Amino acid sequence: MAMGKGSLEEVTELLGKNPLAMRAKDFNGNTPLHVASKHHSRTGVISLLIESYPEALRMKNSNGDTPLHLACILNETAPSYFTCSETQKKDAEEVQLRVVSFLLEKCVDASKDKNDQGETPLFSCLRYHAPLEVVSLLYEKYPEAARINNNIGDTPLHVACKNTSSEIISLVIDKFPEAMKIRNRDGSLPLHLACSNDAYIDVISLLLEKCPETVKAKDGHGSTPLHVACKAGSSLELVSLLIRKCPEVSRMKTLHGDTSLSAACSGQASLEIISLLLETYPEAAMEKNDRGDLPLHISCRLGLKYGCLFKLVTSLIDVYPEGANVKNKSGYTPLHIACLNDLPVGVLKQLLDKCPNSARSKDFVGDTPLSMACWKKISLDRITLLLNAYPGALRQVNDEGDTPLHVACSFEATLDLVSLLLKRWPGAAREVNAKEET
Template identity: 25%
Template structure:
């Protein structure tokens, strides 16, 4: 494994050196550093000039499908960068259309990477979905994480890439490992990942428009996207959109601990607007107990995460539904 002059030129975005070395016709574009990265992996990170990327791809098209020690292709790397453009993604996909469905060692496709690390990049996420809609229904395998070599310095040295292009890149790489490892354990889908990462409503709507059934798909813990939204205290607009799309089926879905989404709202806290939206779909759910035998009110009081207005809503709903039940009897 060798850190070449082309690796260095790609890291420093030295266009002249990249063009010159591409013309040499050597195997340099296929050389791997000690993290298994080719020069193309290096260049793909950081939203490079599409023409520069095209020149490197044209010099060695097979490098587009090459994988590093994590099993990432250059497309995985590009989609991990929040400001990556469609033009960059298009260059890589045009050279290797199948790279959009390639998985790394954690079972992640480029769409998973974009949803986790670039949740606001609607253009790129949409482009990836158009290229391979099946990725929306792809669940991360729940296996062991890929090998990881911690980078300890922001100063670049052979084989220690993604560190000098931007300040904090080392932090990004380490955070990427931690968050992806956690979500490998979760067995999440792209929609789950996008919600956890704080994707806007427009991105989530786009994903559901292409595959509305993912609204009911569950991760390792039996949690649907609505469960995830409540557990991560998503914005009210996101919660309302999920409730509207999922209907009563989503509101009454139980995870492996028999928690409804409203149980998780009580545990983690939510706005009165979000709580109303959930309860309006099914008022009797206020009395539902989870596997531990706790109701929404029990959990809200125990967690201390809900405001007075939410507690009051829970109490009023509980009393009103109880009165209705008594009248029926």
């Protein structure tokens, strides 16, 4: 598609040689006008392409995008936009405004066209960082765009809340304030999306100022903005703001019974956020979700995401030491789950120090943490720790009559692991399970 990217002289020459070239499409269904608009070519080139083939102004590519949709995308035309100088950014924005203005001058109705996602060019502006001047121009040409929902129920405000400045958010709200209370197909308000995308703090402040009751609103999963912020690993500043606005929201639960602390432990929240949640509502450490999981269970299941797992587990155990021996609905204690995930030996030791009896606990099929460790073939230092905590676990059998040695052999454990188990209890080699197997 050299015609869409070339200079005016090159495009004129190409059209002279092949007048039908302006009707050609690439593998994405883009005409030369699509390509020229996407790359914000000089208006002289765009004007020539329109004069040669005016129908292209309303033509759609394979995604349903018109040339105006593509012109409204800023960061795809300038991949280095976020690392370039302020002067270069300003230049890129001015060029985009010039191209969008020219296309609208030639065909203002293109501002009403929807792509395959049900989105007008305004959505493209808001999703792809177009400057305020371009967004304002789209609203001016088609004010009703503010009230349009795309195929998943998002309004322009939903899209803007994901990655846009408070200046643009303010404009979008002014055009259609009711959008702050509109839910998309997931039941999410714009505030939910802003929190899940760690939006600028002034954006969150603006949304809460304009519509304070949304801080307690739940989406289709029963999650409040605080839940989604904690799970997404949003900033401490953002989480703190939500809690200051409504401390009671930290007590609210999702449809699956998760508090914000559970959400934080299941996501990417920082230790500072965990500490803040525990300080705000310490009883959350004792709250089980519908699976019977405490935040401690969840942390041990997903703890590999944390660089400071030991400190995380410490924080939860300090608030609720008895949690180390609590079983979920599968009969798992946090120690079972820690063994399943081969967590660091320091974490296992910490759980055993707080609750030595957890080494004796059996899950719903009768497995002790040692049996589970043998099944997962975790490292020998962890196996040794479990053996020292409860040597009798070697003689415990599960519902199939299997000892830990049976389990280890069934799952092709290493010779070192089998040797360690036999060294601790040589008689294990003669034990017969329910299938009459040694």
